[in-house]
Amino acid sequence: MSVSGTSAAGEKRLSGAAPARRPAPAFDAARAREDFPILRQRVHGRPLVYLDNAATTQKPRAVIDAISRYYEEDNANVHRGVHLLSERATRRHDEARKRVARFIGAPDPREVIFVRGTTEAVNLVAQTFGRTRVGAGDEVLVTELEHHSNIVPWQMLCQEKGARLRVVPVTDTGDLDLDALEALLGPRTRLLAVTQVSNALGTVNPLPEIIARAKARGVPVLVDGAQGAPHLGFDAAASGADFYAFSGHKLYGPTGVGVLWGRREHLEAMPPWQGGGDMILSVTFEKTIYNALPHKFEAGTPDIAGAIGLAAAIDYVDGLGLEAIAAHERELLALAVDALEAEEGVRLVGTPRERAGVVSFLVGDVHPHDVGTVLDRHGVAVRAGHHCAQPLMQRLGLAATARASFGLYNTPEDVDALVRGIRAVREMFA
Amino acid sequence: MSELTDLYQEVVLDHGKRPRNYGPLEGATHRAEGLNPLCGDRIAVQARLEDGVVRDVRFEGSGCAISKASASVMTGFAKGRTPAEIDAVFEQFHRLVTEGPGAVDAESLGKLAVFGGVHEYPTRVKCASLPWHALRQALRGGGEAISTE
Numbered sequence: 001m002s003v004s005g006t007s008a009a010g011e012k013r014l015s016g017a018a019p020a021r022r023p024a025p026a027f028d029a030a031r032a033r034e035d036f037p038i039l040r041q042r043v044h045g046r047p048l049v050y051l052d053n054a055a056t057t058q059k060p061r062a063v064i065d066a067i068s069r070y071y072e073e074d075n076a077n078v079h080r081g082v083h084l085l086s087e088r089a090t091r092r093h094d095e096a097r098k099r100v101a102r103f104i105g106a107p108d109p110r111e112v113i114f115v116r117g118t119t120e121a122v123n124l125v126a127q128t129f130g131r132t133r134v135g136a137g138d139e140v141l142v143t144e145l146e147h148h149s150n151i152v153p154w155q156m157l158c159q160e161k162g163a164r165l166r167v168v169p170v171t172d173t174g175d176l177d178l179d180a181l182e183a184l185l186g187p188r189t190r191l192l193a194v195t196q197v198s199n200a201l202g203t204v205n206p207l208p209e210i211i212a213r214a215k216a217r218g219v220p221v222l223v224d225g226a227q228g229a230p231h232l233g234f235d236a237a238a239s240g241a242d243f244y245a246f247s248g249h250k251l252y253g254p255t256g257v258g259v260l261w262g263r264r265e266h267l268e269a270m271p272p273w274q275g276g277g278d279m280i281l282s283v284t285f286e287k288t289i290y291n292a293l294p295h296k297f298e299a300g301t302p303d304i305a306g307a308i309g310l311a312a313a314i315d316y317v318d319g320l321g322l323e324a325i326a327a328h329e330r331e332l333l334a335l336a337v338d339a340l341e342a343e344e345g346v347r348l349v350g351t352p353r354e355r356a357g358v359v360s361f362l363v364g365d366v367h368p369h370d371v372g373t374v375l376d377r378h379g380v381a382v383r384a385g386h387h388c389a390q391p392l393m394q395r396l397g398l399a400a401t402a403r404a405s406f407g408l409y410n411t412p413e414d415v416d417a418l419v420r421g422i423r424a425v426r427e428m429f430a
Numbered sequence: 431m432s433e434l435t436d437l438y439q440e441v442v443l444d445h446g447k448r449p450r451n452y453g454p455l456e457g458a459t460h461r462a463e464g465l466n467p468l469c470g471d472r473i474a475v476q477a478r479l480e481d482g483v484v485r486d487v488r489f490e491g492s493g494c495a496i497s498k499a500s501a502s503v504m505t506g507f508a509k510g511r512t513p514a515e516i517d518a519v520f521e522q523f524h525r526l527v528t529e530g531p532g533a534v535d536a537e538s539l540g541k542l543a544v545f546g547g548v549h550e551y552p553t554r555v556k557c558a559s560l561p562w563h564a565l566r567q568a569l570r571g572g573g574e575a576i577s578t579e
């Protein structure tokens with residue numbers, strides 16, 4: 001492996017180090033890093049190396065400022081006031097929706113529903129689309145790669161309806177078994193729920209092929225884009241998918257806001273989910289007339305600042321160029337995979353054909369929790385655990401892994417710091 | 431700043447690597463399992479109670495160095511004690527791992543004092559207390575899996 005000696009101050013140069021392979025200079029991660037105030041701090045006396053981006057990303061100054069500015073200048077409730085501030089807040093909220101629509105290639109901003117995050121988006125679809133489409137004896141198809149939030153809502157629905165939850169298995173490399181998918185798509189399959197990118201292993205699923213196979217059987221597809229949106233983006237119209245869900249906070253935006261995109265014809269046909277203000281046109285005690293899209297699915301005062309913050313995050317990401325970010329992250333990930341593979345005692349968990357953002361690993365027989373604690377004391381933040389993917393962990397015969405996940409501001413020096421931290425783990429538990 | 435070696439003291443590392451009283455217990459009268467939902471770890475504790483005294487106690491399961499070491503030291507400590515004594519010691523132990531050595535009479539804890547560094551690592555408190563929850567649950571005649579939440 002290769003490690004640079006120029007990073008963390010006071011670190012001694014590692015012996016046997018060859019010059020590190022560097023990502024192409026097209027994208028300046030070190031400069032982008034300056035946009036993130038939180039990354040300037042030291043933790044436990046070391047520069048912060050944040051490698052827990054799959055859990056949540058840090059926020060650039062532009063997002064923090066957009067939210068502050070909204071509260072300082074425009075704050076009012078939306079759709080409710082005739083006064084100037086309410087008009088401004090409403091306009092900015094509408095603009096945020098349009099910004100999201102452009103980012104994910106949604107043909108119509110009315111197809112963009114603001115929710116709390118991916119979890120809420122999946123629950124919304126399960127409880128509206130799912131409830132009307134799935135009956136006793138029907139089947140809902142998920143995969144072994146899914147996050148709990150794309151399993152449990154479907155399990156609940158199946159329990160309620162007497163339907164069957166079926167699971168597309170993964171191979172030993174952590175790729176979906178597409179032959180098994182083909183065999184599982186049957187006459188009773190009412191929906192396929194599949195992730196774009198695995199948060200536990202980093203597997204990039206071949207969505208075009210998966211969606212084509214489902215479509216050939218007339219099966220609608222929900223794509224969990226929580227990890228895909230920040231690393232790959234999405235083109236809703238071209239994808240053939242029926243629903244797409246993602247979280248703002250994993251895309252450099254604030255927590256508390258996320259997006260459900262759905263095809264217009266589905267959203268029109270679906271019953272509303274939550275009842276309340278904003279989602280109605282008129283209410284009498286005899287009858288309520290529901291509002292048009294997207295408001296039908298947005299009961300109550302929305303997270304206005306959150307939507308504005310998310311739009312600012314999308315502006316930020318597009319400003320740098322999602323393509324350039326993706327290329328940078330791919331090179332960084334390749335560097336990390338090479339370094340970890342070359343590192344004594346380290347085993348990679350999952351070696352998928354294509355990978356984005358994430359690398360999961362084990363250090364000897366040291367428990368990932370202990371790996372995480374030692375890395376933390378070296379300034380390196382990773383996640384240790386089952387990554388809300390317990391069925392996947394069971395399939396792999398593991399209780400937990402350590403996971404390093406990358407974002408646009410990570411650099412090759414961060415990979416070096418990770419490797420140094422892993423060496424300290426091995427030393428401690430030798 | 432606290433040092434990693436405050437948490438991972440030699441004794442802790444040793445017990446984590448070579449846990450004592452590990453494996454099934456013949457003739458167990460009480461058993462319970464502790465689950466840590468944060469990491470999916472589980473520690474199962476089995477005890478043999480005679481005349482109101484813990485005659486033997488062993489544990490099994492998967493866990494981090496801290497939870498295994500804690501189970502290892504705890505099982506050694508619990509032998510020959512009554513459930514009431516164990517409850518009383520746990521109270522001290524819990525204070526030790528949440529507030530630190532200054533908050534307890536460390537002498538009275540004996541070997542358990544090696545977990546005095548845990549309080550500097552709030553995310554690891556559950557690891558240290560997991561086996562204790564399982565043991566106390568077992569002695570109360572539980573048997574259901576319990577969680578640290």
Ligand SMILES: Cc1ncc(COP(=O)(O)O)c(C=O)c1O
Binds near residue numbers: 199
């Ligand atoms: C693949 C995947 N799906 C869904 C989620 C849930 O996202 P949220 O917690 O923002 O609702 C996550 C985040 O942890 C994820 O990684």
